[in-house]
Amino acid sequence: MSPSPDQPKKPEDGRREGIASPPPSFDAQILALLPQLRRYSRSLTRSDAESDDLLQDCVEKALVNRAQWRGANIRAWAYRIMTNLHLNARRAVARRPSVGIEEAEGVVSNVLATDPLERNRLVRALEDLPDDARAVLMLVAVEGHSYQEVAGIMEIPLGTVMSRLSRARQMLRQKLQEENVIHLRSPR
């Protein structure tokens, strides 16, 4: 006797495929974003401790303001919270001295060199960038956002994104070229 063709198909592999799985909870989505937010946080700040604080403030603010989230693109929304928190804090507080090289050791790089000296030079050069220009560069270069997305995250016109990006890159380039000069001791 052949099996009835009308027999309902069972979902394969134990998965409940017939049922649309519920969207991940708000908390779960934030949790999933933490690694990239942690990276972004560290790229904006000057030390691991400052970075941890910014990340924690960002998560707290996201959780408190979850009602403001419109249900679309939680990633951009979370980046906006972190960017605003950071820029506001930096505006409020007088510039602190930049992080020591010991802490900057906590970074790996293999192009602007496998050389730790080059890596440190790059990270140190970042310290001289204006905070808003640095944020644009990090969002583009490290976090992989399009210029339009950055405009949305920072709530600035596209033209401003481009001018900040340009400024960050030119300053960084100039700084790295300057620092590349090795000053020899004057001959005895």
Added chain:
Amino acid sequence: MNETHPVPEAELHAYADGLLDETGRKRVEAHLAENPETARMVADWQAQNDGLRNAFAGYATTRPSDLLLVAGAKSPRAPRHSALAAAAVLVFALGGLAGHFGPALFEKPPAQTAIEALPHEARNAYLIYASEVRHPVEVFADQEAHLATWLGKRLSIADMKVPNLQTLGFKLVGGRLLPVADKPGAMFMYENETGQRITVLIGRNEDNRETSFRVAAADNVETFYWIDGALGYAVTGDIPRDLLQQIAEECYRQFPT
């Protein structure tokens, strides 16, 4: 500059960032071929991009404290930092001894030992999921056998059993996969007739060899936990301690040792 192929600076940035289509890329490349100074500048930008990505890539990690972070603004932050700092010092010392400063320094220190992390993670899993109405679990109790096989496989437990707590008035709601100390862990959730929930968390850590029964409490949420060989167990709930202990003991009896 070659005036026959004017390329706006915005397009040079887009080229450096890989945001142009084929046509745009070719146009910029033709321009760069004729303008070596501009080509050097764009190459520098690309090197910056690579350098920056590499400089911060190592930070894009999960940490055992992530659940704690999301579990809420209620938690105090001070202990987390001091624990991290202490662990960082240890890693620094070990890295120095081992003689490879670069990578060892960069590796994010485990924030806590597994036995310390277990009750925290159990509590936070409870706080996050026990209050979930729509999807407290990934696999519901109607697929208990599948749940046991699936989680057993992820935790490398050959004969994973889902504890039966019916005699204590708690029915299985279901379970889910969770990170426990950065490794796959299992969470089972139970509910009694009045809707109170408890969770049972299992995590694996090969470094553990400690077996003792402990209790951790914060606010009204309590966690009984113990380590048995490489597996750590934690039972968490907001119910009277006596009852929670009975549940923990029942789980201890039922889990294979």
